[in-house]
Amino acid sequence: MAKAVADVYGDNQGGFTSDGAPIQGFSHMHDSGTGGATSLGNFPIFPQAGCPNNDINACNYTSWSRQTPRINGTVEARPGFFAITLESQIRAEMTVTNHTALYRFTFPQVPTTANTTLSPHILLELEDLPQTRQDAGITIDPKTGRITGWGLFGPSFGIGTYKSYVCADFFGAKLKDSGIFMNSRAKSGMTKYRAPSEKTQKAAKRPAGGYVQFEKPETDNQIVVRVGLSFISEAQACSNAEKEIPSPDVSSINSVAAAAEKVWREKLDVIDVVPGGASDVLLRSFWSGVYRSMISPQDYTGENPLWKSDEPYYDSYYCIWDSFRSIHPLITLLDPHSQTLMVRGLLDVYRHEGKLPDCRMSFCKGFTQGGSNADIVLVDAYLKNISAGIDWDLAYEALISDAEIEPPNWDVEGRGGLESWKSLGYIPTENLDTLGVGTETRSISRTVEYAYNDFVIAIFARDHVQDTAAYNKYLGRSGNWKNMFKADQTSFINGTDTGFVGFLQPKYMNGTWGFQDPIYCSPLMEFTGCYLNPSGGETYEGPVWLYTFFAPGDMKSLIQTLGGADSFVKRLDFFHDSGMCYIGDEQAFLKVFLYHYAGRPAKSAERAHYYIPSQFNDTVGGIPGNDDSGAMGSFEALTMMGIFPNAGQDVYFITPPFFESISIKNGQTGKTATIRNINYDSSFKNIYIQSATLNGKPYSKNWLQHNFFLDGGLLELRLGANESSWGTRPEDLPPSLGPFGNGTTAEKRKCTW
Incomplete structure (x- = not known):
């Protein structure tokens, strides 16, 4: 404290x-x-x-x-x-x-x-x-x-x-x-x-x-x-x-x-790095990132004046919208005991205040920025064996509360617009909300975030309570992101057509389309136009271009919707190369690694090396945005470790670590997992995986599951100077819901887990 x-x-x-x-x-x-x-x-x-x-x-x-x-x-x-x-x-x-x-x-x-x-x-x-x-x-x-x-x-x-x-x-x-x-x-x-x-x-x-x-x-x-x-x-x-x-x-x-x-x-000693000639700039950046990731949330156990409880109490969640993506997954890897206490603390907030927080500081309710993202923290922890002393039945109750019960003030907890969410399948622009009050902006970003919140609830319903009806229901609602996709929407920069068609767009209650320039709220146009205020845009702290890529549980459908893998890669390249991507805001993190879903993990490695060390380094300007209680630090650390998570799922994207090898000792099992680069060079000409072995056996998937860290083992990555075919086959890609069927049930939307 x-x-x-x-x-x-x-x-x-x-x-x-x-x-x-x-x-x-x-x-x-x-x-x-x-x-x-x-x-x-x-x-x-x-x-x-x-x-x-x-x-x-x-x-x-x-x-x-x-x-x-x-x-x-x-x-x-x-x-x-x-x-x-x-x-x-x-x-x-x-x-x-x-x-x-x-x-x-x-x-x-x-x-x-x-x-x-x-x-x-x-x-x-x-x-x-x-x-x-x-x-x-x-x-x-x-x-x-x-x-x-x-x-x-x-x-x-x-x-x-x-x-x-x-x-x-x-x-x-x-x-x-x-x-x-x-x-x-x-x-x-x-x-x-x-x-x-x-x-x-x-x-x-x-x-x-x-x-x-x-x-x-x-x-x-x-x-x-x-x-x-x-x-x-x-x-x-x-x-x-x-x-x-x-x-x-x-x-x-x-x-x-x-x-x-x-x-x-x-x-810090749960991590062992063999630098292999990596520069002091990279080493300082890495350890600084790990350190900053452990500063918050803060343990205020025994200092909570609001209620008496035997449960832990953590504070300074700034905000879970920022931290679910990389801070909590990194803490889960490096300090599972603390992550367990944080999950118990979140559930105790729900027990006493009736909603999970999305942002919380100094015992006060903080502003929600998008979805009910504590849902993702809980499910991510569940899938990764964070379990000691956690009441997972209470967690399910809290998840369903977020999905189904709108609070009076959804500016500070839960979700708003649930009537429209349930009946229309999206959050309309200028929505009529009779259940609660909140800032009536961010209709696009809230829609795609609510969709992913429902996705993780579906996974939890399937895996923890074996509730097939709930699984089908929330899996179906997780596809609602597509209801705001306008297939003929174009995008221009300074009057020049980008050549890409199809973007998320605002949509009114009557089903008619509004308009937000796809580059609005990016570094190319009105960068600060979508902050958290009543006059903000229909996306939050980022452009439509960015949010059109956000379907973390439904990437196969998204790629097909955007024209297939080749078109998707070109669009993602343009997003990064045009100056539209601001890596100093957390929702950009996942966009570095989405190439994995298109069978191009090598390009994820390229992007990782593009942003580190150019944007993340050991200078005074070496954090591209405010650190958000360690969000930038955790992105930096995980990327350099070569295992960036898709939070809310048991998925880590594999890219080569920035060092010769890195080992992590698990705090639950005491086992050590090591990722070792073969043909590592500190000039980073060899950043492309040519082949891999897991515990001595060939490994072609471009992603890992958490049991690698629980059980320990050795992942060896043989590197080269050119992109290879490793991790590119359909069977090597991370799991995804797959394409839409003729309905929305799980049976018609086959899952490839």
Whole structure:
């Protein structure tokens, strides 16, 4: 839960950025790479070497006045530890335990501010990074300097409010003074303050908090600050801190950081890479991607104020629309225990709130971006043997609820437009929805996403409950994507016909067609025109071109609908080569690997090497979009491992790993699965699989199932410089529903699993 880092002024969704922006505080909880507003960053602290002329009102209290540039080249960052030196010559080091942040501030012998003697001054502000404070209070113990506080804040991408609590203790120097500050002024000796509530006084937005001031530190000019955190109470925040880091001194940060590093090594050590000459750029990019994939969702078990439960509670799902594609599949591979706890946590949300979340942060309901995508997370986990302690009957109930019961506000959970979905087989543009309310846009993207949600429900109905009627029903509804396919729709770029015909298009309730330019909301036209807002387009964060490729459970039908394999490949090539594909948004990920369904796995390998390292690398600009809590990192890691998943199915597309070999130790079985390249070259001329063996036997399928990782084994890929016939035969392709029959039942839509 604790994630301590320096907070910059400006673009600070994750707290710190490498853009040279000044530092305005150090806070203790963050969400990484969120695409919405800045999140968390509650109760920042800030050190100053002293106040000019020993006047507490000459110190800086507001976030804008205390901003201090960093000294370039002083940042030190690794898993479990962060450090930076400010131009004030204060060195800040920090690490964490589960619910506690530990800071060590080293002050200069002579403060850099004129007329100032060394008398360290540390403030704690009642605020969060997005400045959503609505109510707050603080207490300072004048004998020990302990600061406790609380605040009522708002989430970054959802509705509601949450309370957060803090408990800060200081070690290494004798307390000299303490007090409260408001705006830019301070009052010595004041021990309590209740910030005005936003509901009663707009002044709730003014800066407020507390400060402590110390005599010269006893050892090496260093002061340690321990900050306990809780969402339950101030007392629990203090208890968390005392339990996790008892009696710290100036050297404690070393042992706490070492313990954090040990935990990270345990998480990362399930992967073994033999580089084979791969560059440091690729290695850093890979490990960074794995690391970032493990930052969220965050384990808040024991800190849930909304209900009492023996089940785990996870938070910071930003959002499952982003994370179902690669984050959760990667966690399933590398840390199945944590994925099991997350699934149990999702089901506990359903148990207590009546719907699975699609986005959730700070105990608040986040905005749905498309379908009910927790459905995909659950079924993906089920198919991959995530099972310990999971009530799969409850999961089925939750899946059916998403498919059949529209919530009053489908902006924050479930699906909207279910009347039309059931009667018309698509989500109409300008739909009449009498069951609930929500943002009436995204009719195309919601249609294709609902279709895939129903596909995974069909698979679960078949495999878990053996309900043939439900299987037929939801398998039939999974084909609804075709109801928005306009066979004669053309596409132009700058007045030039692309030569491709047939795209998804908006459709009204009466069955007549609307129009959205197929390149609208791509980098080629009005890139930001389809965001989550009432005036957004009929696709979400991407063009019709992109969504026309989205039928993950029905790819054989899609390829036939788009003119067959050769035409499909040409269309997919054009999508990537024209500049229309923005790989910095998650729905583009699968488009890199769809060539597998057309019998051209070699082209998937080409695309993987096109985007890595050009878009994913170890530079400051080496993440093409916001990381969305590790989505970009997980795409990068899985692609470099050579096993990208089709989430919601037991399917991994095989492409050559970016290293000579990679091994993964399974956390459930203890078995190790290894993928080894033969004829690997680090210049990547040999990126095409010529042949493969699985445990010594010829293997021609261009995809794997999860039992390879559960059972362990060796997949060897013999590489060459030219595309081969490996993985190209119809029987080598990943499973698909197949073509439409004359009806919609499973018997008429044969499945090739």
